[in-house]
Amino acid sequence: MSDELHGEIRRVVAEHARLSVDVDTLADDSDLFAAGMTSHASVNLMLALEDAFDLEFPDRMLTRGVFDSVNAIAAAIGELNGLAPSSNGHQP
Amino acid sequence: MSVTVESDRTLLADVARIAAEVAAPAADAVDHEARFPIEAITALREAHALSAAVPEELGGGGATLEAVARSCFELGRSCSAAAMVFAMHQIQVITIARHLDGAPWFESYLRRLAAEQRLVASVTSEIGTGGDMARSIAAVTEEEHDVRSFEKKAPTVSYGAHADDLFTTVRRNGDAEPGDQVLVLSTAGQAELEPTGVWNTLGMRGTCSPGFVVRARFAPEQILAAPFSTVMNQSLVPVSHILWSHVWLGIATEAFERARAFVRSSARQRPGEPLPAAHRLSNVMAELTLLRSEVAQGLQDFTSEDEESGRERLLTMASILRFNNLKLAASEHTPRVCEGALEVIGILGYRNDGPYSVGRHLRDALSARLMVANERIHTTDAALLLIAKEA
Numbered sequence: 332m333s334d335e336l337h338g339e340i341r342r343v344v345a346e347h348a349r350l351s352v353d354v355d356t357l358a359d360d361s362d363l364f365a366a367g368m369t370s371h372a373s374v375n376l377m378l379a380l381e382d383a384f385d386l387e388f389p390d391r392m393l394t395r396g397v398f399d400s401v402n403a404i405a406a407a408i409g410e411l412n413g414l415a416p417s418s419n420g421h422q423p
Numbered sequence: 424m425s426v427t428v429e430s431d432r433t434l435l436a437d438v439a440r441i442a443a444e445v446a447a448p449a450a451d452a453v454d455h456e457a458r459f460p461i462e463a464i465t466a467l468r469e470a471h472a473l474s475a476a477v478p479e480e481l482g483g484g485g486a487t488l489e490a491v492a493r494s495c496f497e498l499g500r501s502c503s504a505a506a507m508v509f510a511m512h513q514i515q516v517i518t519i520a521r522h523l524d525g526a527p528w529f530e531s532y533l534r535r536l537a538a539e540q541r542l543v544a545s546v547t548s549e550i551g552t553g554g555d556m557a558r559s560i561a562a563v564t565e566e567e568h569d570v571r572s573f574e575k576k577a578p579t580v581s582y583g584a585h586a587d588d589l590f591t592t593v594r595r596n597g598d599a600e601p602g603d604q605v606l607v608l609s610t611a612g613q614a615e616l617e618p619t620g621v622w623n624t625l626g627m628r629g630t631c632s633p634g635f636v637v638r639a640r641f642a643p644e645q646i647l648a649a650p651f652s653t654v655m656n657q658s659l660v661p662v663s664h665i666l667w668s669h670v671w672l673g674i675a676t677e678a679f680e681r682a683r684a685f686v687r688s689s690a691r692q693r694p695g696e697p698l699p700a701a702h703r704l705s706n707v708m709a710e711l712t713l714l715r716s717e718v719a720q721g722l723q724d725f726t727s728e729d730e731e732s733g734r735e736r737l738l739t740m741a742s743i744l745r746f747n748n749l750k751l752a753a754s755e756h757t758p759r760v761c762e763g764a765l766e767v768i769g770i771l772g773y774r775n776d777g778p779y780s781v782g783r784h785l786r787d788a789l790s791a792r793l794m795v796a797n798e799r800i801h802t803t804d805a806a807l808l809l810i811a812k813e814a
Contacts, residue, residue: 371803374807389812394735
């Protein structure tokens with residue numbers, strides 16, 4: 332997983348996840364929902380990620396767990412780009 | 424629905440008898456006096472129906488969701504309040520049974536529930552959250568090493584004063600975000616309910632659901648360990664929508680049957696004459712058929728999604744939309760069927776007495792759109808629709 336990918340995810344998270352804390356204070360595996368992201372904000376985050384990375388998350392990946400941390404999002408994007416063979420998008 | 428399991432057959436036979444012989448005769452008094460349907464719930468206790476959904480290895484009936492849903496439907500035809508109390512209790516039991524993950528405290532609780540036929544109420548809504556079940560203000564507080572507590576201001580707690588135990592949503596701790604919730608099962612003696620009003624409503628009067636301030640002190644192991652969002656999406660919400668909609672289908676079916684009985688009686692009195700009411704009844708039947716199909720399909724979709732992929736699919740937005748749509752459709756069609764039945768019957772349906780009265784059914788049915796307001800569900804769905812691909 333490249334630093335560039337994580338950096339871009341963090342930029343989109345900062346703009347759309349409406350966290351109650353600064354995203355820079357969170358680790359890559361910190362739970363974004365525990366950091367204040369609401370279900371509604373998570374939908375906006377997913378839309379923004381689709382736009383930023385020019386991809387579409389299929390229905391099977393549209394679950395809370397796939398978007399609950401920077402690492403989880405990176406794994407999901409990696410899977411869609413054929414980079415990581417994760418079956419469900421979750422970080423191990 | 425075909426029933427192949429022996430435990431299911433026993434449950435359905437008991438519930439059919441209780442619905443007809445106990446719940447139905449008391450339904451008008453329960454409604455009129457806005458009192459708890461004590462005789463029906465007592466009879467269900469005696470038949471061990473309160474533990475129908477507890478696994479057999481924990482001393483319960485091991486009934487399937489289909490059989491529990493069918494029971495809600497049967498009771499709904501007789502007494503909406505008894506049916507809704509039964510449904511809400513089963514929702515809590517099924518949720519615990521599906522997510523206890525072998526936790527010793529919860530296993531022994533379900534054994535105790537089965538042995539003592541304990542009634543569980545839920546405390547999910549909270550003043551200040553705008554009806555959003557996914558957020559809490561009240562939080563778990565650490566009192567001492569092995570004691571936790573919370574205080575929650577609930578605008579409604581259905582049959583709160585009549586329940587043995589309470590299943591309550593609260594924030595994980597005082598620092599947690601509003602959405603970072605846990606479920607706490609407090610037993611009688613651990614919780615104190617201070618009523619903040621009376622329950623005097625248009626319908627569903629026998630559910631006795633006034634507001635309470637709930638204060639509880641409990642042990643840490645009484646907090647369900649499974650993540651709340653998983654519990655909510657895999658069980659609490661879809662099972663609620665399935666069992667509620669079966670209660671509502673029961674109410675609509677009874678209103679329709681009263682209209683049909685009225686039309687038959689009219690036809691017998693004037694054989695051979697044109698009968699405009701029969702024509703209207705046909706319209707109501709079409710509406711009821713749609714309702715019945717959606718309720719049956721909702722249950723079937725849940726069962727198949729539950730069995731495939733270790734419940735994973737139930738976590739998807741497509742699945743959340745699907746079971747929200749069941750609630751929206753069933754809650755909107757049910758009062759329409761009742762209203763249609765009223766138009767077929769006319770003044771004898773509008774009267775509060777007599778065999779063709781459907782006022783109670785219509786009033787009870789109107790609660791369906793409000794218990795978790797459809798407007799709130801539409802708001803959620805509107806957001807999910809932006810990203811979900813197939814629903």
